[in-house]
Amino acid sequence: MQDSSSSQNWKPWKCGLRSHEVGVWLSGEGENSDIVVSSRIRLARNVSGMPFLSKTSAIQQIDVMKHINEALNRAINTNGRNLTDMLDMSVLEAQFLLERHLISPDFLQSRMHRGFFTMPDESFSLMVNEEDHLRMQYFGSGLSLKECWAKLDEIDKKFNNELPFAFDDRYGFLTACPTNVGTGMRASILIHLPGIVLTKEIDRVLRGVLQLGLSVRGTYGEGTETKGHLFQISNQRTLGQSEAEIIDTLQSMALQLVKYEREARNFLQTKMKIHIDDKVLRSLGILTHALTLNSEETLNLLSTLRLGLYKIRNLDPGKLNRLMIITRPANLQFFYNKELSPDLRDIKRAELIRRTLKDADF
Amino acid sequence: MQDSSSSQNWKPWKCGLRSHEVGVWLSGEGENSDIVVSSRIRLARNVSGMPFLSKTSAIQQIDVMKHINEALNRAINTNGRNLTDMLDMSVLEAQFLLERHLISPDFLQSRMHRGFFTMPDESFSLMVNEEDHLRMQYFGSGLSLKECWAKLDEIDKKFNNELPFAFDDRYGFLTACPTNVGTGMRASILIHLPGIVLTKEIDRVLRGVLQLGLSVRGTYGEGTETKGHLFQISNQRTLGQSEAEIIDTLQSMALQLVKYEREARNFLQTKMKIHIDDKVLRSLGILTHALTLNSEETLNLLSTLRLGLYKIRNLDPGKLNRLMIITRPANLQFFYNKELSPDLRDIKRAELIRRTLKDADF
Numbered sequence: 113m114q115d116s117s118s119s120q121n122w123k124p125w126k127c128g129l130r131s132h133e134v135g136v137w138l139s140g141e142g143e144n145s146d147i148v149v150s151s152r153i154r155l156a157r158n159v160s161g162m163p164f165l166s167k168t169s170a171i172q173q174i175d176v177m178k179h180i181n182e183a184l185n186r187a188i189n190t191n192g193r194n195l196t197d198m199l200d201m202s203v204l205e206a207q208f209l210l211e212r213h214l215i216s217p218d219f220l221q222s223r224m225h226r227g228f229f230t231m232p233d234e235s236f237s238l239m240v241n242e243e244d245h246l247r248m249q250y251f252g253s254g255l256s257l258k259e260c261w262a263k264l265d266e267i268d269k270k271f272n273n274e275l276p277f278a279f280d281d282r283y284g285f286l287t288a289c290p291t292n293v294g295t296g297m298r299a300s301i302l303i304h305l306p307g308i309v310l311t312k313e314i315d316r317v318l319r320g321v322l323q324l325g326l327s328v329r330g331t332y333g334e335g336t337e338t339k340g341h342l343f344q345i346s347n348q349r350t351l352g353q354s355e356a357e358i359i360d361t362l363q364s365m366a367l368q369l370v371k372y373e374r375e376a377r378n379f380l381q382t383k384m385k386i387h388i389d390d391k392v393l394r395s396l397g398i399l400t401h402a403l404t405l406n407s408e409e410t411l412n413l414l415s416t417l418r419l420g421l422y423k424i425r426n427l428d429p430g431k432l433n434r435l436m437i438i439t440r441p442a443n444l445q446f447f448y449n450k451e452l453s454p455d456l457r458d459i460k461r462a463e464l465i466r467r468t469l470k471d472a473d474f
Numbered sequence: 475m476q477d478s479s480s481s482q483n484w485k486p487w488k489c490g491l492r493s494h495e496v497g498v499w500l501s502g503e504g505e506n507s508d509i510v511v512s513s514r515i516r517l518a519r520n521v522s523g524m525p526f527l528s529k530t531s532a533i534q535q536i537d538v539m540k541h542i543n544e545a546l547n548r549a550i551n552t553n554g555r556n557l558t559d560m561l562d563m564s565v566l567e568a569q570f571l572l573e574r575h576l577i578s579p580d581f582l583q584s585r586m587h588r589g590f591f592t593m594p595d596e597s598f599s600l601m602v603n604e605e606d607h608l609r610m611q612y613f614g615s616g617l618s619l620k621e622c623w624a625k626l627d628e629i630d631k632k633f634n635n636e637l638p639f640a641f642d643d644r645y646g647f648l649t650a651c652p653t654n655v656g657t658g659m660r661a662s663i664l665i666h667l668p669g670i671v672l673t674k675e676i677d678r679v680l681r682g683v684l685q686l687g688l689s690v691r692g693t694y695g696e697g698t699e700t701k702g703h704l705f706q707i708s709n710q711r712t713l714g715q716s717e718a719e720i721i722d723t724l725q726s727m728a729l730q731l732v733k734y735e736r737e738a739r740n741f742l743q744t745k746m747k748i749h750i751d752d753k754v755l756r757s758l759g760i761l762t763h764a765l766t767l768n769s770e771e772t773l774n775l776l777s778t779l780r781l782g783l784y785k786i787r788n789l790d791p792g793k794l795n796r797l798m799i800i801t802r803p804a805n806l807q808f809f810y811n812k813e814l815s816p817d818l819r820d821i822k823r824a825e826l827i828r829r830t831l832k833d834a835d836f
Contacts, residue, residue, distance in 0.1 A: 390765035401759030
């Protein structure tokens with residue numbers, strides 16, 4: 113499907129990811145994965161004896177990159193791959209990584225002395241010199257917070273052995289921003305709640321989430337909009353709670369939300385089945401016929417399809433998750449291996465979706 | 475497709491039309507039939523020596539019915555079929571005929587002493603004691619005003635031989651309302667102008683139509699709304715112009731409108747091809763996937779499909795014309811041979827459309 117004639121003009125890229133595949137955490141497998149898209153644990157760490165980022169010189173920042181790269185290669189099997197210097201990346205490639213949730217919007221504010229690494233399957237990735245010296249994250253499919261934490265904890269310990277992290281016996285891990293001090297952990301789930309939204313229970317439910325000291329964000333983190341009925345729920349506190357407690361709280365809330373969502377879907381299936389099924393199949397009709405589709409409409413239509421997967425043959429959550437990512441603007445351009453104007457993106461997005469859903473039927 | 479278990483409870487009907495087929499004038503054939511759906515000539519006539527309807531007694535009205543029935547059977551080959559007394563018809567059957575353009579909304583104001591007749595192919599039909607004693611119409615597919623007039627003129631003359639019509643040497647045919655005096659003729663076309671609507675030229679174009687002394691109405695005649703980009707254009711004057719002149723004026727205007735519409739479609743295909751084609755294929759996607767469709771949305775979607783027939787395989791104007799009629803509320807119930815609530819109609823309408831369009835592809 114790649115247009116080889118134009119790919120010669122295409123700036124080669126650094127991150128080593130395949131543009132046709134997405135991370136294993138989008139496989140659509142695992143516990144409650146029809147509702148919980150993915151789980152993620154992020155740890156904020158700083159190199160012991162080194163000032164926080166805002167107090168460091170350029171030389172110190174480069175030093176941090178170097179130390180972390182060395183520790184990384186000793187802590188895990190990187191297959192000889194090193195940190196990628198963000199300066200070597202095109203804006204589009206950085207956007208590609210952002211769309212894949214591998215880097216944060218803040219990380220793109222400057223690309224000087226910033227490093228990035230990801231495992232090819234995108235389960236584990238890290239940013240160097242974002243707000244802290246090191247931000248590591250581990251992603252899993254479905255509701256898999258405990259598994260993610262087990263994996264990341266193991267990597268974190270090995271890392272710490274190679275390159276001790278700033279740690280205070282009273283406060284725990286020290287971080288640039290006080291909101292991360294303690295565990296330095298942010299655990300989150302990406303959860304799909306169309307049933308709760310359609311039954312107009314979402315405001316009430318989200319108030320309950322906030323009351324438990326958790327926070328609700330849009331798909332792409334702090335300050336981003338909620339789209340396609342996808343919500344990111346995460347812990348706010350990092351101090352005075354152990355990692356296990358943080359995960360337990362979030363896990364309970366996740367199971368509660370799954371329960372509410374299932375109840376809402378049952379209600380919809382009982383009280384307004386035809387209208388929900390109609391909405392689902394119309395979404396399929398538009399996705400399989402439209403010649404031009406923008407990002408936002410795509411996300412909303414795919415979200416509706418996800419709600420109605422039981423109506424559709426030859427379609428699974430993994431295929432939908434993949435589409436949600438590879439149809440985003442930068443991912444789409446890497447998929448087609450060429451720069452595309454917004455109008456052309458809408459056309460190519462529709463083409464890719466038609467092709468992917470060509471066997472989906474009801 | 476008929477549900478025979480319920481058809482036993484279904485009140486049998488009188489008009490003798492097949493609910494699965496529509497009139498030959500909807501075949502989608504004939505001159506410029508991609509734009510001009512159909513042509514129609516209507517004549518208003520009154521029995522000589524009999525007062526106009528508003529001045530007649532019940533006995534005289536029954537007498538008019540009887541005389542017209544006899545004259546009808548002598549004037550044309552009715553295969554022994556007589557006028558149907560509207561009192562024998564259910565409300566739903568009358569609605570069925572209205573949706574098929576075989577009777578007028580006014581005709582349903584009262585059903586006392588009113589008679590109806592149609593040829594099985596719906597080309598020729600008549601109403602007795604609507605506003606005048608006799609209203610006859612002849613329908614043809616595409617732009618076929620001259621052919622319709624030739625046919626109707628022949629029937630009219632035979633009728634007149636059997637049952638002389640009220641005629642004044644100075645004014646012509648005498649009618650209950652002065653607006654029909656003279657020829658008693660209303661010639662009209664049903665024309666599909668999505669291109670002119672989408673290029674926002676419709677107001678300007680319709681002003682031109684009105685300036686020529688023609689009138690513009692919705693699909694179902696006077697006082698009805700314009701839907702699905704379908705317009706009914708007809709003459710206003712019946713006095714001081716011969717039948718041939720009336721038809722010539724309308725024919726010229728029809729050809730002018732066809733020209734404008736083709737220009738508008740060419741413009742759309744040149745300047746916004748992708749958006750028009752997208753709109754067309756989305757309509758196909760919705761029509762082939764929706765589980766519930768109301769009348770109005772159906773008409774709009776079918777109208778868009780009609781505009782984009784060149785994009786679609788296994789679909790022709792005749793199939794679309796038929797769908798436009800048999801998906802209307804009363805027609806749909808006769809098609810399924812049972813009474814259906816509005817909600818159930820929307821479901822059955824969608825089912826019928828999905829079935830009809832199942833091979834339509836792009």
